Amino acid sequence: MKRIPARFQQLTLRFGVVAVAALAFTLLLAFALTRNPFLELGPQLEEKFQSLTLHVLQLQQQTGELDLLARTRYDTQNSLIKLIESDLRLAAPLVDASGDSEAQQLFRDLRALFEQKKQALRHAQKAHAIAINSYATLPPLGDQCQQQQKAVEASFDPHTILDQLIRLPFMGRVDERSLLNQLHTLDTLLNTSVQSSACRLFLRHATTFVREYARLIQFQRQADLSSLYQRTEYLGRRFDTLLNEARAQQKRLNQILLLATLVLAALAIAALISLQRHARALEKQQDDLKRLNRFYRALSEVNEAIVAMPDRSSLLQKTARILNETLELLAAAILEVDPSSGWLKLVAGSSANPDARNTMAKLRISVDENRPEGRGLAGEACRSLRIAHADNYQQDARFAPWKPLGQRYNVQSLAALPVEVEGRCELVIMLYDTHPTAFTPELLHLLDEIRQDIGYALTRLKMLERQKAQEAQLQLAEIAFNAKEGIAIINGDGRILRANESLHAMLGLTDNELAGKRAHLLFADQTLFMQLMNLLDAEQDTWHGEITLQRINGEHIPAAITLTRVPQDFDQAAYVLQALDLSEKRALERALERQRHTNAITGLPNRESLLLQLQTLLDNVMDRNDLGLCILLNLRQFKTINNSLGFTQANELLKKVGQRLQSKLDFPHITAHNGADEFFIVPLQFYRDEQAARDSWNTLAAQLRELFNAPITVGDRQIHLEFYAGITLFTAADNAEDILTHATTAMGAAKSEQKTCMFYAPEMDQLAARRLDLRNALERALRQAAFELHYQPVVDARTGKPQLVEALLRWRRDGELVRPDQFIPVLEEHPQLMIEVGRWVLRQGLNDLLHMQTVAGDGFGVAINLSSHQMNDPELETLAHELVMTLGLNPATITLELTESALVSDLDRARAFIDRCHGMGVQTAIDDFGTGYASLAYLQHFPTNKIKLDKAFVDPIDPNVPKSFAIPEAAITMAHALGAQLIAEGVETEVQARTLAKLGADMIQGYYFSRPLPLDELLAYLKAQHAS
Known part of the structure; x- marks a missing residue:
């Protein structure tokens, strides 16, 4: 850089000092010349006289008409008098400071006039108070006077006088002379001595x-404020004129001073330009030196981290932090290449911006140039194994997939550093900066050194890891030899070189007894070992299978064998024998085989066992013309009973039902437990025709009713049960599986028709087929996106403003909507x-929530119903978390609704599920409260955020019948005591809405506010609500 001559610098500096001094002098002179006090006082006077004029006008309006009955008018007059006094008091110092003697005299006259008017108003108010009090007493006093005059000769008619006086306030303008005449008349009557006491009191008040x-x-006329208003208005206009003249004068002065200032400023600027150029040159030299120092400090610190490298993860994280902090970047990210997919995964990152740190983990970047995400700098650098950088990120088309994020964080320049390990690109270091042209040639050279150093360090680390792995394999081999699995090493001649302790114990031998023995002696079939050795030598390296070993006492042991051929030098081979004792496994399998045909709860034959027994009847017992009966019983409402009792007592109940069915029926039969709440009964008697079979069923049905009418004691509770029955007739030509299927179909029909029992008929299969077709159609609907969501608003009970919506499938x-009760x-x-389907609802609902929040605000929420099956979905919570992170939603705006029956079906599982939801920040709600469970004890297990009161408790509400809202009131109190909000469902009338709000409900939902709406109609509804 060329140096500026010293003499020129001195001249420039002196000239600059003179110019700056002249400029300062000019500014001080301008300040002195432009201090016109009226420019500051004028706006204040203008404001005060506007207020004063307004208050005088209002007071004039209040005193314009006489109204004897308007008691409150004088309160308003007094308030306005105080406001005028305040305005005059505040304006007084401003008028004195204005220096205008004429205005000051006018203001003093104005204040004197106001005092006169104020006194007149005070006298008028006092006269009004006395007159109105006397006016109020005249009617009763007139009536008393009239009563007393009936006893004496009347000198006047009090009612005539009373009528005249009563009409005075309503006569508009009243002539004062007529009032004086009236007063004279009254005085004359009052002085007459014949008047009674009541009449004298009446005349005195009149x-x-x-x-x-x-x-x-008279005082009202004196208090006329027209002259006061005119003087106030005149004085206000005078001050406006003075202010305008001061402003015009100031404007002319400003123009003159501006011209002088511009001339002097130009001289000062010319003097300072050269100094600024010199200062910028020095500053650039210092910046370049600081930047270079930062570059080398980053290189030094990275090398120190490589030397101290505790592990790969720590090295990468420390490298990212050093690059980000030392080079003062927006962010630094280290991405690992997945060789199978080509996608890059974040393994280390650093940024001072927490939001940027979170965003780095979500970036989708690839090295595959066939993908749009693979055409950026990372992919280019990884494919070429050379540094790639860009200085104009915002306009570069390669970065289109990430352009919104770049604009969000103001990324201007970017560099990608490929890290080569053992000949392939293993990592890419991404550096982001908010300054354009941040990556200079000097910095890129330094970054190239850093990425090569990291590559060398990771290559060395891999070599060390392989060495450790080999050592670990040797240690593992030693550990394996001491494992519980029997192991023997056999040479090529078939002799055992070494066997572990487990194999000795398996065969009943002591340590080292097997060394030197022939391996074929271990096998029950001693020819088998040589056959296996020949097989391994000829065709394969390893053989797996089950064979029988022989203990020293001759006992045979089932064992799982693995025999592996291990090549040695000089075309020799050794063999490793691994043997696992299967004795316990085989014993367990035999026990399981026995259990396979028995229900674990009741001990009755299960379905599989029943199929075998039934097939035996068909094949060996029944004649060709015989008819048999097969009955399937289903316990009514057992799910509710199960939820109420709990699993242990519910299983005890099932066991007692099975015992009754097996022992209390007075005919030979087979009883089997089909699982859950279903029991099969097959009578071991056969019939010659259908009528005989049906008669036999009627007898059996009577026994079953008698059996089920008797309560079953479980714990301290008496349980009464009812049943559905499906009956099918069968012959020896039928198939056992078909018989059970027909009984199941008949039972399903009985449940659908709500009948106690039904015999199987072929047309029932058509109904079942229709339900199967409906299921297939639902699967197609899911694939073809035929489902949609409608949303019903949930509003604040007090304000009526929507707070969230419930998503309804x-x-x-x-082209037509199917009713939910037909497919749910x-x-x-x-x-x-x-x-x-539930996963689809969750995805669609949260995506739609983004659109709702653009209209209703970020705090607007959505509630999504969950089936009890979804609590078993292992992907539900992961899916919800991914959607929240990807869409950038506040999890507190999401509510997952579960019905009571879903919650109490498994208390522990439900509690754990709710805890995990709350751990993610997602809210929960108990839906259809009060309909699914008789006991409230379960609520203490669920710290839910919301409780939804079922429509069944809202419909009966009648404000005139207190009992009709007793249950809603109790539910609201209970919900608040549990720290939950209560939402009332199914509100359809204004009466219901008002009553629930009065009772303390937090939110309300129902057709009174809105039916369920498609998304576009919902957005319009929300816009309208927001606008109102």
Whole structure:
């Protein structure tokens, strides 16, 4: 850089000092010349006289008409008088400071005039108070006077006088002369001595009223404020004129001073330009030196981290932090290449911006140039194994997939450093900066050194890891030889070189007894070992299978054998024999085989056992013309009973039902437990025709009813049970599986028709087929995106403003919406299909929530119903977490709703599920509260955020019948005591809404506010609510 001559620098500096001094002098002179006090006082005076004029005008309006009955008008007058006094008091120092003597005199006259008017108003108010008091007493006093005059000769008619006086306030303008005449008349009557006491009191009050009313009119006329308003307005206009003249004068002065200032400023600028150039040159030299120091400090610290390298992860994290902090970057990220997919995964990152740190983990970057995400700098650097950088990130088309993020964090320049390990790109270091052209040639040279150093360090680390792995394998081999599995090493001649302790114990031998023995002696079939050795030598290296070994006492042992050929030098081979004793496994399998045909709860034959017994009947017992009966019983409402009792007592109940069915029926039969709440009964008697079989069923049904009418004691509770029955007739030509299927079909029909029993008929299969078709159609609907979500608003009970919406599943089939009660039960019958539909609902609902929040705000929420099956979905929580992170949603705006029956079906599982939801920040709600469970004890297990009161408790609400809202009131109190909000569902009338709000409900949902709406209609609804 060329140096500026010293003499020129001195001249420039002196000239600059003179110019700056001249400029300062000019500014001081301008300040002195422009201090016009009225420019500061004028706006204040203008404001005060505007307020004063307004208050005088308002007071004039209040005193314009006489209204004897308007008591409150004088309160308003007094308030305005105080405001005018305040305005005059605040304006006084401003008027004095203005220096305008004429305005000051006018202001003093104005204040004197106001005092006169104020006194007149005070006298008028006093006269009004006296007159109105006398006025109020005249009617009763007139009536008393009239009563007393009936006993004596009347000198006047009090009612005539009373009528005249009563009409005075309503006559508009009243002539003062007529009032004086009236007053004279009253005085004359009052002085007449024949008047009664009541009449004298009446006349005294009448006289007082007329006299004060006349004074009121006189003071009202004196209090006319027209002249006060005119003077106030005139004085305000005078100050406006003075302010405008001061502003015009100031404007002319400003123009002159501006011109002078510009001339002097130009001289000063010319003097300072050369100094600024010199200062910038020095500053650039210092910046370049600081930057270079940072570069070398980063290189030094990275090398120190490589030397101290505790492990790969720590090295990469420390490298990212050093590069980010030392080079003062926006962020530094180290990405690892997945060789199989080509995608890059974040393994280390650093940024001062927490939001940027979170965003780095979500970036989708690839090294595959066939993907848009693989055409950026990372992919280019990894494929070429050379540093790639860009200085104009925002305009570079290669960065289109990440452009929104770049704009969000103001990324201007970017560099990608490939790290080569053993000949391939293993890592890419991404550096982001908010300054353009941040990556200079000097910095890129330094970064190239850093990435090569890291590559050398990681290559060395891999070599060390392989060495450790080999050592670990040797240690593992030693550990394996001491394992519980029997192991023997055999040479090529078939002799045992070494055997571990486990193999000796398996064969009943002591340590080292097997060394030197022939290996074929271990096998029950002693020819087998040589056959296996020949097989391994000829065809394969390892053989797996099960064979029988022989203990020293001749006992045979089932064992799983692995024989491995290990090549040695000079075409020799050794063999490793691994033997696992299967004795216990075989014993367990035999026990399991016995259990396979028995129900674990009741000890009755299970379905598989029943199939075998039934097939034996068909094949060996029944004649060709015989008819048999097969009955399937299903216990009614057992799920509710199970939830109420708990698993232990519910299983005890099932056991006692099985015992009754097996022992209390008075005919030979087979009883089998089909699982859950279903029992098969097959009578061991056969019939010659269908009528005989049906008669036999009627007898059996009577016994079953008698058996089930008797309560079953479980713990301290008496349980009464009812049943559904499906019956099918069968012949010897039928198939056992078909017989059980027909009984199941008949039982399902009985449940659907709500009948106690039904015989199987072929047309029932068509109904089952239709349900199967419906299931298949639902699976197609899921694949073809035929489902949609409608949303019903949930509003604040007090304000009526929407707080969230409930997502409701809808199915559009052939252009028409299918009623939910026609397809939801079918989904519930197929857990996996319900889980997949539930995942779709969660994805769609949270994506739609983004659109809702653009209208209703970030705090607006969505509630999504979960089936009990979804608590078993291992992917549900992961999916919810990914959606929240990807969409950038606040998890507190998401509510997952579970029905009571879903919660109490497994208390521990439900509690754990709710705890995990709360751990993610997601809220939970108990849906349809009060309908699914008789006991409230379960609530203490679930720290839920919301409780939804079922419509069944909202419909009966009648404000005139207190009992009708007793349950809602109790539910609201209980919810608040548990720290939860209560939402009332199914609100359809204004009466219900108001009553629930009065009872303390937090939120309300129902058709009174809105039906469920598609997304576009919902957004319009929310916009309208927001606008209102």
